[in-house]
Amino acid sequence: MSHGSTVLEAARSLSLPIPTDCGGHGTCGKCRVAFQPAPSPTRRDLQHLSEDEIGQGVRLACEHVVEADTRVVISYPAARAKILVWGSSRAAMQAMDRGLTGQTGIAIDLGTTTIVAYLLDLGTGVQIEQQAILNPEVAYGEDVMSRIAYVMNVREGRETLRGCVLRGIDELVMGLLSAANVKSEKVTRVSLVGNTAMHHLFLGLDVQTLGLAPYKPAMRNSLTKASREIGLKSMPNAQVYVAPNIEGFIGSDTVGLIISQGLQSIEGTVMGIDIGTNAEIVLSIHGRLTCCSAAAGPAFEGARIKHGMRGEEGAIEHLHINNPAEPPELSVIGQGTPRGVCGSAIVDLTAELMRVGLVDRTGRLQESKRVVHDSEYGLCYIITEPGESGIDQRIVFTQEDVRQVQLAKAAISAGADVLVEECGLTSSDIDALLLAGAFGNYIRPESALAIGLLPAVGLDRIVPVGNAAGEGAKRLLLSSKERAVAEKLHADIKYVNLASHPAFAERFLEATAIGPAVDR
Numbered sequence: 001m002s003h004g005s006t007v008l009e010a011a012r013s014l015s016l017p018i019p020t021d022c023g024g025h026g027t028c029g030k031c032r033v034a035f036q037p038a039p040s041p042t043r044r045d046l047q048h049l050s051e052d053e054i055g056q057g058v059r060l061a062c063e064h065v066v067e068a069d070t071r072v073v074i075s076y077p078a079a080r081a082k083i084l085v086w087g088s089s090r091a092a093m094q095a096m097d098r099g100l101t102g103q104t105g106i107a108i109d110l111g112t113t114t115i116v117a118y119l120l121d122l123g124t125g126v127q128i129e130q131q132a133i134l135n136p137e138v139a140y141g142e143d144v145m146s147r148i149a150y151v152m153n154v155r156e157g158r159e160t161l162r163g164c165v166l167r168g169i170d171e172l173v174m175g176l177l178s179a180a181n182v183k184s185e186k187v188t189r190v191s192l193v194g195n196t197a198m199h200h201l202f203l204g205l206d207v208q209t210l211g212l213a214p215y216k217p218a219m220r221n222s223l224t225k226a227s228r229e230i231g232l233k234s235m236p237n238a239q240v241y242v243a244p245n246i247e248g249f250i251g252s253d254t255v256g257l258i259i260s261q262g263l264q265s266i267e268g269t270v271m272g273i274d275i276g277t278n279a280e281i282v283l284s285i286h287g288r289l290t291c292c293s294a295a296a297g298p299a300f301e302g303a304r305i306k307h308g309m310r311g312e313e314g315a316i317e318h319l320h321i322n323n324p325a326e327p328p329e330l331s332v333i334g335q336g337t338p339r340g341v342c343g344s345a346i347v348d349l350t351a352e353l354m355r356v357g358l359v360d361r362t363g364r365l366q367e368s369k370r371v372v373h374d375s376e377y378g379l380c381y382i383i384t385e386p387g388e389s390g391i392d393q394r395i396v397f398t399q400e401d402v403r404q405v406q407l408a409k410a411a412i413s414a415g416a417d418v419l420v421e422e423c424g425l426t427s428s429d430i431d432a433l434l435l436a437g438a439f440g441n442y443i444r445p446e447s448a449l450a451i452g453l454l455p456a457v458g459l460d461r462i463v464p465v466g467n468a469a470g471e472g473a474k475r476l477l478l479s480s481k482e483r484a485v486a487e488k489l490h491a492d493i494k495y496v497n498l499a500s501h502p503a504f505a506e507r508f509l510e511a512t513a514i515g516p517a518v519d520r
Helices: 007-013 043-048 051-055 136-140 144-153 157-180 196-203 252-261 343-355 399-422 437-442 445-451 468-478 480-492 504-511
Strands: 032-036 058-060 071-073 104-110 114-121 127-134 187-194 223-226 239-242 269-274 278-285 288-295 315-320 329-332 371-374 378-384 395-398 432-436 462-466
Touching: 007 136, 043 058, 104 157, 104 196, 104 252, 104 468, 114 157, 114 468, 127 136, 127 157, 136 144, 136 157, 144 157, 144 196, 157 196, 187 196, 187 252, 187 468, 196 239, 252 269, 252 278, 252 432, 252 468, 252 480, 269 399, 269 437, 269 468, 278 399, 288 399, 315 343, 343 378, 343 395, 343 399, 343 437, 343 445, 378 399, 395 399, 399 504, 432 437, 432 468, 437 462, 445 462, 462 468, 468 480
Parallel strands: 104 187, 187 239, 269 432, 432 462
Antiparallel strands: 032 058, 032 071, 104 114, 114 127, 223 239, 269 278, 278 288, 315 329, 371 378, 378 395
């Protein structure tokens, strides 16, 4: 890294993960590192950091340029993310391809935050090994829109992010093969699913159309290419099948969800939701499919929340308030000292605050012993004080954090409402609600129902299905018939554009209230 680069840019070049919700623009205040010795604080340092942090040499990595040899300490460099690899399928698989005895294949779920890979025996369909890593692109922004903005604002941004993800996949694959003691030459097939932005960055396609209305993908069709043509070096003999996209923010990961759960042929009325920065919602009525994408934003991934973080060691993942005047009960990933809150705890916290009367339906926090005006954070609920839970800093949930949750959950709730109404149904007609992805798997459904994040269905109808996209990728790896189903899906499924739907704005406004959704 040349002199004149920021510390954040230097860390990116070394694949060191420094949190940056804003993509390095100095607005989130999360790229905190310790300098030895410390440079003078900038205006943004003073804006985002406490006096104690300033005194301890903490600065924002995006604010300081490397002009000479500099010692920087990155906190928690070895923190391990809690990555979901488990998934379940609810439908029988189409017949496997024949003639592949002795060959192996790799199914990849390329997510915004994580990449999961599965090694399978192509002759038997048996899974041999599985591994996962954080997507290296998180260094350039936690969410899809931050990365699209990076590509649009940096001349070589697209090539940088593509190289980043290709290297990440190669490293993941080499680790997978090493763990299973399988030679790379034995890998003859690869299947890949992902959201549309990750798909485009992987293939080096233009993502600018996804960042501007009407948000159309540059490519919908599937693609099969030799791994070396794509730029993957870890599997020299493999043919890579990249599954088709459906719409601008309905990618091949949704195709994987549909296929693994058999939504294209299932009896009854079943809704599937994969909650992320964009929540993909699919409604199947006896196999007739309708879908939409709700722009929830990154709040449920810990971004834009003052003390929000990914689901990794030190993240509070669940929370319960016994006494509104006392510290809440916390469940922390890794059982260590809490550093912040991840998405599942954010949902719990909102539900608990409402249950004990510390937040009203409008989202206004109610002053109490633990809801106070903090000189740094404003009106906030105190999750932990110095000395509680063995930490030396205050962790809070601010009034602005509540607003971010309201906006995120309103987008998803309104999207589900519109989809149900578009099909002439009510929420009570939903026989099963499938929650896919890490967030859907780790949240407490009762908390999600309590704040109105999910449609008004019975708790017994909610079914976590884990990494359903990854399960779909496995099917696409093993069977040409499953690929034929995928090819037909992206042509037959009905897409509802929420941005132009006449009922969405009204439903969204109603859904900002905190409380159970209304059964329409």
